[in-house]
Amino acid sequence: MPISASARSVPKIWFLTLCGAIVWLAAIFLAPWLAGRGAAGAARFVYAVFSPLCHQIADRCFVLDGHPLAVCGRCLGIYAGFAAGLLLYPLVRGFSRISLPPVWLFLLLTVPMALDGVAGILGAWRSPIGLRFATGFAWGTILPFYFVTGVADFFRTRRDRAAALALALPARKK
Amino acid sequence: MDPQKPEYFRPALIAGTVAGLLSGLPVVSAGNCFCCLWIVGGAAIAAKLLAKQTPAVLRSGDGALVGALTGIVAAVVQAIVSIPFRSFDPEQLQRVMDWLSNLGINVPSNVMDEAARTSSAFSSPGWFLLFLLFSAVMLTVVGAVGGIIGVSLFRKKGLPPAVPPLAPSAPPAAPPGPPDAT
Numbered sequence: 001m002p003i004s005a006s007a008r009s010v011p012k013i014w015f016l017t018l019c020g021a022i023v024w025l026a027a028i029f030l031a032p033w034l035a036g037r038g039a040a041g042a043a044r045f046v047y048a049v050f051s052p053l054c055h056q057i058a059d060r061c062f063v064l065d066g067h068p069l070a071v072c073g074r075c076l077g078i079y080a081g082f083a084a085g086l087l088l089y090p091l092v093r094g095f096s097r098i099s100l101p102p103v104w105l106f107l108l109l110t111v112p113m114a115l116d117g118v119a120g121i122l123g124a125w126r127s128p129i130g131l132r133f134a135t136g137f138a139w140g141t142i143l144p145f146y147f148v149t150g151v152a153d154f155f156r157t158r159r160d161r162a163a164a165l166a167l168a169l170p171a172r173k174k
Numbered sequence: 175m176d177p178q179k180p181e182y183f184r185p186a187l188i189a190g191t192v193a194g195l196l197s198g199l200p201v202v203s204a205g206n207c208f209c210c211l212w213i214v215g216g217a218a219i220a221a222k223l224l225a226k227q228t229p230a231v232l233r234s235g236d237g238a239l240v241g242a243l244t245g246i247v248a249a250v251v252q253a254i255v256s257i258p259f260r261s262f263d264p265e266q267l268q269r270v271m272d273w274l275s276n277l278g279i280n281v282p283s284n285v286m287d288e289a290a291r292t293s294s295a296f297s298s299p300g301w302f303l304l305f306l307l308f309s310a311v312m313l314t315v316v317g318a319v320g321g322i323i324g325v326s327l328f329r330k331k332g333l334p335p336a337v338p339p340l341a342p343s344a345p346p347a348a349p350p351g352p353p354d355a356t
Contacts, residue, residue, distance in 0.1 A: 020315070045301065052197060052252065053210050053316070100326045102233055121276075143319055146234070150322035154235030174348045 010095040010152045014086065016147055021083045028070045029078065036065030046070055060129060074113070077133035081140020088143055098152050101145045113139045178286035180228040180236050186243035190317075194251025209323025213248055214320035217241035234322050234331040241321015246314035252313075253306045285298065308347055 025045060035043035047056065047070050054071040061068035062076060068074060119125050127135075127150035193216025221237045228236075 002231075045305075048305060049312070052309055053213075053312065079289070098234075100322070105325060106323065146322040146326070147238075147315075149321050150234040150238035150241075150318065150325075152235075153233050154238045157233055157235040 009015055009155050010098065010148065013151050013155070014089055014095065017144065018083070018086045020118035021079070021086055025079055025083060028076060029064060031070035032064040043067070058116050060132070062133075071127035072132070074108040074117075074132035077138075078140035078143075078162040080133075081137035082143050083140075084137070085141035085144040086148075088141065089148060093145060093149075098149055098156065100149055101142055104118025106146075109138050109142050111138075139170065180224050180232065182224065182236070182243055184238045185220040185227070186240050186247055188223065189216040190244040190247025191251050192216060192219075194248035195255055197257030198247060198252040207340035210316045210320075213245060213316045214323070216248060216319040217244040217320025218324030218327065220244040221321045222328040225325070225328045225330060230330075232325050234325055237321035237323070237325030237329075238318045239321070241317040241319065241324065243265075243315045244321065245315070245317025245318070246310055248317065249306065249310040249313040253302070253309065 006036060028050070031043050031046035031050070034040075034046065048102075050056065050070040054075045056068070056070070058068045060072040062073055063069070071079070116127050116131065116135050120127060193212045196212040196216075220240045220243075221232070224236065224240050225232050308333070
């Protein structure tokens with residue numbers, strides 16, 4: 001039985017996203033690696049690229065070669081969780097279904113990180129870096145189930161609309 | 175124009191502009207430190223605006239597109255808004271940080287170092303444009319995630335999805351006649 005174009009696109013999107021996640025994680029470790037080898041200018045650029053997404057406070061970052069990573073422990077957890085979620089995606093969802101996770105699951109995985117973050121902002125407590133990583137990791141694992149699904153559905157919708165338009169044009173000309 | 179097809183640009187422009195402003199202003203931009211709050215939140219708001227103006231139920235692909243557009247707009251606005259602050263004034267920034275601390279707001283301790291580093295990293299237009307390109311790519315991805323999450327949270331339920339109807343069906347084919355004698 002031939003596989004539909006929609007079903008073929010999901011594995012491609014999943015694979016491209018996985019490659020992108022690996023590059024993203026590699027860049028996080030690239031900044032301290034460059035700094036450790038004396039390439040201060042290049043390291044500064046990589047740190048600056050991640051600066052819109054993270055506070056980069058040194059004592060909240062893991063360290064490589066004596067230099068902090070380009071993002072904090074929580075952000076690293078989110079991105080590592082995203083990569084882990086991608087690896088789980090084929091096992092949990094498969095490539096034939098395009099549907100979003102339930103809202104309750106998203107909220108369940110968001111609450112620990114939200115509580116930890118809000119408590120930190122209000123000064124109620126200062127969580128250890130390991131806990132920040134863990135709560136970020138938990139939230140990050142569900143994000144690929146939104147991203148891959150949404151991007152696959154975007155391309156499917158475009159194809160459906162183009163096909164409907166192609167069918168409608170000859171009918172209108174009659 | 176197809177009335178079922180959502181209008182993506184306006185919600186993305188509104189939400190992306192606000193998200194970019196919040197991301198570009200010093201100290202306020204620290205909100206992005208909380209898992210890209212301004213970008214993800216802005217993209218989710220864009221999805222909500224899109225859901226309000228679209229009569230049919232949105233699909234996750236609609237959220238991905240409006241979120242990605244929101245991220246791009248936010249990246250551009252953030253870059254423009256942050257230009258005046260690239261000329262780093264430590265005394266002025268310290269005054270703002272002291273004022274926020276007096277209000278009880280926990281300001282990250284590295285804001286000063288961050289401002290100094292960013293200011294020195296983008297001293298030339300070439301580096302700034304390269305930063306804008308990378309920033310746009312990253313915020314597009316983050317925005318897409320936020321838009322899809324927004325659709326799952328805010329879309330209407332129980333109405334037909336926003337997909338154009340198929341063309342009217344052709345009249346049924348005539349039944350095959352007897353085979354021609356050859």
